[in-house]
Amino acid sequence: MxxxxxxxxxxxxxxxxxxxxxxxxxxxxxxxxxxxxxxxxxxxxxxxxxxxxxxxxxxxxxxxxxxxxxxxxxxxxxxxxxDERLPIKPGVRELLTYLKGEGYKVAIASSTKKESVKKELAQAKFLDFFDEIICGDMVERSKPNPDIFLKAAECLGVAPDSCIVIEDSYNGIRAASAAGMFSFMVPDMLKPDDEMRSKASVILDSLMDVKEYMRHKCQKSNCVPACRKSSLTL
CATH class of the missing domain: 1.10.150 (DNA polymerase; domain 1)
Structure with missing residues (x-):
């Protein structure tokens, strides 16, 4: 494993x-x-x-x-x-708290510019959870190319195949797959199709589901892709 x-x-x-x-x-x-x-x-x-x-x-x-x-x-x-504060997806704080408590390194890999990412994370009081913030203006090629995830792994000092990616978009899952990383797809606007079901390691409905999956099927040492549960910037 x-x-x-x-x-x-x-x-x-x-x-x-x-x-x-x-x-x-x-x-x-x-x-x-x-x-x-x-x-x-x-x-x-x-x-x-x-x-x-x-x-x-x-x-x-x-x-x-x-x-x-x-x-x-x-x-x-x-x-x-x-602008005052962006709406937060359910389960974010609980998942981040769990990951840090378990000793995982945690990063953001976003196509949004770094200045905006840091501002939005700070407003939500999430900034301290993240060890690294990697943004689209820090890599040459955008998703679906794997560059942003590979850069995140490099900055964290972790091998790509020792990383888990959490994504909602098709291009994000394509990028994670191309990087050779285990991925959770938590669909938002884009519902999973056959390609996503083949490329995502696990598909879950919410971040709370990700937390429970990791608690029960991902020990710190391994993660088992046992079951799949289906459900912008300009």
Whole structure:
């Protein structure tokens, strides 16, 4: 059995319940711009960097699409509604407390810029739980490439196959699989399809389920992928 030493979290959609809220803001501003298919386009941007999502938006809406203005208005609307503190996914604090108590190293691997990640974690009083924060602007290639998870493992001083990843997005699970890491998929907006069921080590409905799974099936020394339970940034 593999000796697991570290747990790497995605942030949006895993720690913070932001993706549906941000998508709602995109749709609202999209109506102002009289855009068609804005929800579908923004949906494709879940779990990737702003550079990668820009390519999608220009592909859908054309090279003359005023992306900077659109992003600015979406961000302004989102901040007006949620800037004081982002809504937290159930079970986050309990899982983080359990992991630190068991001696795991813990990291964030998020496509969001580091300044924003640190601010949001600090507001939620989660910052001290994390040994490392790795963000999309610290690696060359975004998810689904494995770079961000491999960088997290390197910074933690842990071999990739000794890491567990917790993700909600398709690209995040693809990246974890490409990195050779054990992964929990906790679906948020994107429900697991056949590809995700083949690439994710375990699929669970909530972070509380992850905690219970790790308590009962993941000793500090091993983790058994015994059963599967199915249920954005611009």
């Amino acid at each position: 593999k000796d697991f030493k570290a747990v790497i979290f995605d942030m949006d959609g895993v720690i913070f319940d932001t993706e549906k809220l941000y998508l709602d803001c995109c749709v609202e501003i999209g109506e102002k711009y009289e855009l068609e298919h804005v929800e579908e386009a923004c949906f494709r941007c879940i779990g990737i960097t702003s550079e990668a999502s820009a390519r999608i938006m220009y592909e859908v809406f054309g090279d003359d699409f005023p992306l900077d203005s659109f992003r600015g208005e979406v961000d302004e609307l989102f901040r007006a509604r949620f």
